Amino acid sequence: MSQKNITELDIKGKLCPMTFVYTKLALEKLKSGDTLNITLDYPPAVENIPENCKRQGLAKILDIKQLKDDIWSISLEKI
Amino acid sequence: MSKDSIKMELNNNQIERYSRQIVLKEIGGIGQKRLLKSKITIIGLGGLGSTTAYYLAGAGIGNLKIIDFDYVDLSNIHRQILHFTKDINKKKTESAFEKLTSLNPDCNIEKIDGKIVPKNIESIIKNSDFVIDGSDNFSTKMLINDACVKLKIPFTIAGALRYHGQIITVVPKKKTTCYRCVFGNITEEASGMSCSQAGVIGVIPGIMGSIEAFEAIKYLLDFGELLTNKILFVDLLTNQYNYINVFRDVECLTCGDNSNINLMDSGSEINDKC
Ligand SMILES: [Zn+2]
Numbered sequence: 001m002s003q004k005n006i007t008e009l010d011i012k013g014k015l016c017p018m019t020f021v022y023t024k025l026a027l028e029k030l031k032s033g034d035t036l037n038i039t040l041d042y043p044p045a046v047e048n049i050p051e052n053c054k055r056q057g058l059a060k061i062l063d064i065k066q067l068k069d070d071i072w073s074i075s076l077e078k079i
Numbered sequence: 080m081s082k083d084s085i086k087m088e089l090n091n092n093q094i095e096r097y098s099r100q101i102v103l104k105e106i107g108g109i110g111q112k113r114l115l116k117s118k119i120t121i122i123g124l125g126g127l128g129s130t131t132a133y134y135l136a137g138a139g140i141g142n143l144k145i146i147d148f149d150y151v152d153l154s155n156i157h158r159q160i161l162h163f164t165k166d167i168n169k170k171k172t173e174s175a176f177e178k179l180t181s182l183n184p185d186c187n188i189e190k191i192d193g194k195i196v197p198k199n200i201e202s203i204i205k206n207s208d209f210v211i212d213g214s215d216n217f218s219t220k221m222l223i224n225d226a227c228v229k230l231k232i233p234f235t236i237a238g239a240l241r242y243h244g245q246i247i248t249v250v251p252k253k254k255t256t257c258y259r260c261v262f263g264n265i266t267e268e269a270s271g272m273s274c275s276q277a278g279v280i281g282v283i284p285g286i287m288g289s290i291e292a293f294e295a296i297k298y299l300l301d302f303g304e305l306l307t308n309k310i311l312f313v314d315l316l317t318n319q320y321n322y323i324n325v326f327r328d329v330e331c332l333t334c335g336d337n338s339n340i341n342l343m344d345s346g347s348e349i350n351d352k353c
Pocket of ligand 1: 256257258259260261327328331332333334335
């Protein structure tokens with residue numbers, strides 16, 4: 001039984017494609033089943049990050065939330 | 080390439096510099112770190128070698144060993160992209176070193192001024208993960224082939240002349256068809272290879288050198304398909320890109336079942352770089 005970890009990633013201020021680059025690098029450090037919670041403020045990334053994670057088979061999308069007018073959070077589970 | 084490549088961390092500058100490669104599914108941060116730990120030797124800094132060195136340095140190959148004996152000539156510059164007009168009469172290794180270190184400070188460049196010969200080739204290439212041929216003559220290509228097969232180092236050999244190019248990759252550990260299997264019976268005279276006499280359009284060594292660079296990257300990161308057991312022939316004049324399957328010769332003097340490689344027989348004179 002492996003322990004599931006939760007990791008936070010703050011990429012506020014980052015634009016695409018760096019939003020995905022930092023997400024991908026963070027996912028690489030996790031084990032399968034671990035959770036990555038991303039905080040971001042660049043609107044196009046709300047679609048681009050999940051889209052690219054799906055396309056590259058990196059993570060499942062657990063949740064996408066708008067926290068404030070210009071702040072979102074995305075929860076991913078590493079595949 | 081070593082396992083500890085996974086442990087090193089990319090700094091923010093590197094994450095930005097290599098972001099377009101990290102985005103690629105097949106590369107990512109893991110692949111990028113492996114490239115930064117890799118060692119590639121490039122033999123010849125003419126049209127092919129200049130281009131290969133440029134893209135490999137740009138891609139973040141951590142250790143490049145570059146070899147040439149020649150000086151930059153005005154007639155080289157139309158195709159040898161690392162050398163500029165101000166570099167005429169400068170050693171090609173020096174000219175290349177300046178450009179490559181300025182292109183990417185992550186890249187450790189070791190320069191060797193001199194000819195590659197049977198006596199020195201093994202010590203020069205022995206710790207390389209991959210070897211690139213950027214020479215312009217059959218005897219040097221054969222020497223690179225024989226030494227790499229002997230030391231079981233993967234390599235790519237290309238040629239460029241007029242509007243044509245050709246390229247093959249060899250992975251000795253997988254016993255793929257070697258350069259001598261295909262061209263073993265061709266002599267220097269019969270090959271008629273010389274850029275100075277035949278002429279060469281600048282883009283053709285650029286294209287072939289670019290393909291060489293990507294062969295090395297694909298090998299190092301183990302993705303895609305290599306140009307092994309086939310030769311790509313490019314004819315830019317008529318836009319024909321043909322692959323020809325080639326087969327290992329079990330009696331090949333270099334990679335055959337009973338071969339006993341003696342590099343002293345490989346020959347090594349180098350003419351002007353294509
Ligand atoms: Zn052979």
